[in-house]
Amino acid sequence: MTALHLAVALDGAGWHPAAWREPTARPGDLFTAAHWAKLVGEAERGLLDFVTLEDALSLQSSRQDGPDDRLDQVRGRFDAVLLAAALAPLTSRIGLVPTATTTHTEPFHVAMGIATLDHVSGGRAGWRAQISPRPSEARHFGRREFPGPAPGPLDDLLAEAGDAVEVARRLWDSWEDDAEIRDVATGRFIDRDKLHYIDFDGRWFGVKGPSITPRPPQGQPPVTVLAHERAPYELAARVADVVYVTPHDAGQARAVVEEIRGIPREGTPLKIFADVLVFLDGEPGRAAARKARLDELDRAELVSDAAVFTGTPDELAELLLDWQRAGIEGFRLRPGAVPHDLKAITRGVVPALCRRGAFRREYEAATLRGLLGLPHPANRHAKVTTS
Amino acid sequence: MTVSRKQVHLAAHFPGVNNTTVWSDPRSGSQIDFESFRHLARTAERGRFDFFFLAEGLRLRELKGRIHDLDVVGRPESLTVLAALSAVTERLGLAGTINVTFNEPYELARRLASLDHLSGGRAAWNVVTTSDAFTGENFRRGGYLDPADRYLRAAEFVELARELWDSWRPDALAADQEGGRFVRHGGIGDVRHRGPQFDVEGRFTLPRSPQGHPVIIQAGDSDEGREFAAATADVIFSRHGTLEEGRAFYADVKRRLAGYGRAPDSLKIMPGVTYALGDTEEEAAENAAEIRRQQVSPQTAIAFLEQVWGRDMSGYDTDGPLPDVDPVVGGGLSQGRVPVKDPLAVAAKWRALAAEKKLSIRELVIEVTGRQSFIGTPQSVAARIDEFVTTDAADGFILVPHLTPGGLDDFVAKVVPILQERGVFRTEYTGTTLRDHLGLETPGRTS
Numbered sequence: 001m002t003a004l005h006l007a008v009a010l011d012g013a014g015w016h017p018a019a020w021r022e023p024t025a026r027p028g029d030l031f032t033a034a035h036w037a038k039l040v041g042e043a044e045r046g047l048l049d050f051v052t053l054e055d056a057l058s059l060q061s062s063r064q065d066g067p068d069d070r071l072d073q074v075r076g077r078f079d080a081v082l083l084a085a086a087l088a089p090l091t092s093r094i095g096l097v098p099t100a101t102t103t104h105t106e107p108f109h110v111a112m113g114i115a116t117l118d119h120v121s122g123g124r125a126g127w128r129a130q131i132s133p134r135p136s137e138a139r140h141f142g143r144r145e146f147p148g149p150a151p152g153p154l155d156d157l158l159a160e161a162g163d164a165v166e167v168a169r170r171l172w173d174s175w176e177d178d179a180e181i182r183d184v185a186t187g188r189f190i191d192r193d194k195l196h197y198i199d200f201d202g203r204w205f206g207v208k209g210p211s212i213t214p215r216p217p218q219g220q221p222p223v224t225v226l227a228h229e230r231a232p233y234e235l236a237a238r239v240a241d242v243v244y245v246t247p248h249d250a251g252q253a254r255a256v257v258e259e260i261r262g263i264p265r266e267g268t269p270l271k272i273f274a275d276v277l278v279f280l281d282g283e284p285g286r287a288a289a290r291k292a293r294l295d296e297l298d299r300a301e302l303v304s305d306a307a308v309f310t311g312t313p314d315e316l317a318e319l320l321l322d323w324q325r326a327g328i329e330g331f332r333l334r335p336g337a338v339p340h341d342l343k344a345i346t347r348g349v350v351p352a353l354c355r356r357g358a359f360r361r362e363y364e365a366a367t368l369r370g371l372l373g374l375p376h377p378a379n380r381h382a383k384v385t386t387s
Numbered sequence: 388m389t390v391s392r393k394q395v396h397l398a399a400h401f402p403g404v405n406n407t408t409v410w411s412d413p414r415s416g417s418q419i420d421f422e423s424f425r426h427l428a429r430t431a432e433r434g435r436f437d438f439f440f441l442a443e444g445l446r447l448r449e450l451k452g453r454i455h456d457l458d459v460v461g462r463p464e465s466l467t468v469l470a471a472l473s474a475v476t477e478r479l480g481l482a483g484t485i486n487v488t489f490n491e492p493y494e495l496a497r498r499l500a501s502l503d504h505l506s507g508g509r510a511a512w513n514v515v516t517t518s519d520a521f522t523g524e525n526f527r528r529g530g531y532l533d534p535a536d537r538y539l540r541a542a543e544f545v546e547l548a549r550e551l552w553d554s555w556r557p558d559a560l561a562a563d564q565e566g567g568r569f570v571r572h573g574g575i576g577d578v579r580h581r582g583p584q585f586d587v588e589g590r591f592t593l594p595r596s597p598q599g600h601p602v603i604i605q606a607g608d609s610d611e612g613r614e615f616a617a618a619t620a621d622v623i624f625s626r627h628g629t630l631e632e633g634r635a636f637y638a639d640v641k642r643r644l645a646g647y648g649r650a651p652d653s654l655k656i657m658p659g660v661t662y663a664l665g666d667t668e669e670e671a672a673e674n675a676a677e678i679r680r681q682q683v684s685p686q687t688a689i690a691f692l693e694q695v696w697g698r699d700m701s702g703y704d705t706d707g708p709l710p711d712v713d714p715v716v717g718g719g720l721s722q723g724r725v726p727v728k729d730p731l732a733v734a735a736k737w738r739a740l741a742a743e744k745k746l747s748i749r750e751l752v753i754e755v756t757g758r759q760s761f762i763g764t765p766q767s768v769a770a771r772i773d774e775f776v777t778t779d780a781a782d783g784f785i786l787v788p789h790l791t792p793g794g795l796d797d798f799v800a801k802v803v804p805i806l807q808e809r810g811v812f813r814t815e816y817t818g819t820t821l822r823d824h825l826g827l828e829t830p831g832r833t834s
């Protein structure tokens with residue numbers, strides 16, 4: 001059996017809005033590095049491929065059109081790239097995949113940030129590229145000097161995201177691996193013939209290049225995208241390495257996989273991960289009861305784009321294998337409440353998958369690309385030598 | 388009670404991408420591996436330095452239309468590497484240079500607040516301005532910014548960042564599980580900023596950070612730059628590294644503070660300086676000369692000439708005399724550096740000096756560019772630093788080592804203990820935040 005890939009999506013105190021009220025949650029510690037270090041340490045002990053870190057350019061809100069005044073839910077988030085960087089020296093094998101938006105940000109800065117994360121983590125960086133469609137986010141960027149698509153039609157935002165990823169990829173390749181020569185005889189530090197302008201000129205921005213940061217250790221850190229429909233599937237097929245999809249059962253999983261595989265793509269096949277929001281307890285019925293209690297605290301039933309699972313780690317392992325047979329290659333599990341459901345993943349689901357021969361027993365690679373089974377990419381500018 | 392002496396502040400500048408950084412030395416390590424950053428930061432922390440400092444350049448420099456290949460190239464995104472360093476240091480301040488022209492206040496304010504939280508109150512921001520269209524080619528904004536507007540944008544940018552940092556009440560986070568209140572009522576304020584440069588409306592995404600506001604550093608020398616510093620900055624990174632220039636600059640900037648209702652010691656002046664040590668004065672002088680030769684290779688000497696002369700000089704022998712042709716004014720051969728202001732005057736001055744001292748091209752460039760600020764034994768260098776600070780030529784220094792990553796090892800091992808013995812430098816950190824180290828107040832909320 002092919003092994004599954006397993007990632008965990010970290011956000012706030014967990015994905016249930018009332019998760020911070022669980023007795024084991026430490027809501028007062030959410031804005032400390034130590035709190036996140038513990039969580040990622042746990043994920044690494046569970047041999048997970050990577051963690052993703054959520055982010056947005058506005059405060060969490062129950063409303064689409066702006067901030068709400070709810071006092072009973074987690075509000076506030078770190079910049080995810082910086083949080084990932086602070087976690088890098090404290091971990092050694094797990095991939096770190098922060099969310100960074102492409103809508104209001106400078107593609108050059110984002111690309112340098114991810115490249116730098118790859119350098120400080122020794123090749124464990126990834127990027128969850130995201131668009132920021134909300135008018136409330138646009139109001140944080142009072143740009144008047146030049147046109148931008150935001151808040152514009154979704155297709156434009158996706159196209160802009162595609163351009164941003166393309167720019168990042170070109171920048172990451174703009175230094176060949178052997179560009180640095182330190183040649184004392186000629187006084188040259190760098191072979192400038194191995195640095196390349198990227199000359200990107202798109203609808204929303206142009207970027208000249210080259211990168212100011214040398215090529216990241218992975219060459220191309222994996223780019224990941226969450227997608228719920230055709231247009232973002234196409235974006236993912238065009239620019240990403242991993243897509244997260246949100247089927248609610250094995251039949252939908254099969255249909256989504258079929259649809260995505262039908263989209264033309266160049267290079268290594270896109271890895272298809274499914275997102276599942278999970279509540280896990282060893283004792284049957286207990287996870288469902290826990291979720292119901294949290295719903296009651298939040299005065300609403302949990303709504304989610306992804307499937308919501310309540311059950312035992314063994315039951316989840318069976319479900320994951322079932323969806324794997326439908327063509328899903330990995331999962332990004334969203335723990336309902338941390339640390340509880342995170343520990344249930346690392347100490348319950350992972351061993352259950354191992355017993356079924358479907359998950360690693362030790363880290364087999366030092367880079368995130370390695371863990372995902374992606375080859376080290378040749379630089380697009382490298383001359384093919386035939387010796 | 389003993390009268391306490393004026394204290395020295397010290398910062399460690401990670402070696403940059405100009406010819407100060409010697410890469411041809413066998414001891415020179417990687418400019419990009421995290422290990423190099425960790426080494427220098429930990430050395431600075433062992434030396435009880437106030438902060439670690441990163442410069443910024445958002446486009447690779449060019450000469451004669453091609454990427455300049457003689458100096459170290461390649462550096463990380465500043466805040467990302469500083470966030471990583473926050474995990475391997477405990478007290479050291481972490482300062483990043485970040486341009487206001489190619490960033491947006493909301494996003495940058497939250498990145499800086501993130502670093503301040505992640506480091507437990509150790510973040511600093513060196514606010515620099517540029518209008519140059521060359522760098523702008525890497526950004527959405529392009530190079531539209533009128534040079535006259537640089538500091539207008541900078542001032543409004545920082546003002547808006549402060550509104551955002553102040554927008555959560557200090558006690559906004561309740562985290563009250565029993566009562567079901569994560570946030571206190573009225574804890575998160577609305578920001579509404581309408582100004583000539585920015586229109587921003589909404590709520591900030593982070594609680595007030597440990598320092599309230601990250602430390603603000605300013606590096607720029609024009610009248611507008613000095614005024615901006617007097618109005619806004621906590622620290623100035625200056626280029627005035629001689630006693631006379633330092634005192635004049637110090638007096639000028641500190642005088643401006645009163646106009647903003649600020650006390651003289653609320654702004655620290657820290658010139659960037661280089662140094663060379665030896666066991667004797669002679670040995671130090673020899674070391675200094677050797678470092679200068681490493682910093683100015685024949686090719687680098689030609690590159691310096693070309694920046695002044697504005698034309699191709701590659702045919703000249705660097706062991707021979709200066710050329711007798713005149714500079715092309717506005718030749719614009721160099722991109723990505725501060726341009727030479729009056730090339731004809733500079734050339735005349737260089738010629739006179741070369742004639743007087745009988746200097747070759749290379750010797751002349753060695754003589755006129757970047758001589759070390761402090762050359763001597765650990766004893767004499769420590770005494771000199773102390774003198775600068777006691778006589779108000781500086782409040783401390785940003786040390787720019789010439790080697791990555793071990794360039795401060797000797798300073799920390801040999802000079803710091805002498806400063807400590809003299810009673811002018813801390814032997815232990817007494818506070819946890821960078822504001823504590825610098826003796827700066829935690830800003831109150833403005834609203």
Ligand SMILES: Cc1cc2nc3c(=O)[nH]c(=O)nc-3n(C[C@H](O)[C@H](O)[C@H](O)COP(=O)(O)O)c2cc1C
Nearest residue numbers: 442443484515516517606607608609612624625626
């Ligand atoms: C000591 C010093 C260090 C500086 N470091 C940087 C830097 O790292 N990156 C940058 O873009 N500009 C840097 N600058 C440039 C200034 O921000 C500013 O653009 C320049 O000095 C012109 O401003 P002025 O007209 O006020 O002097 C530095 C300036 C000084 C004096």
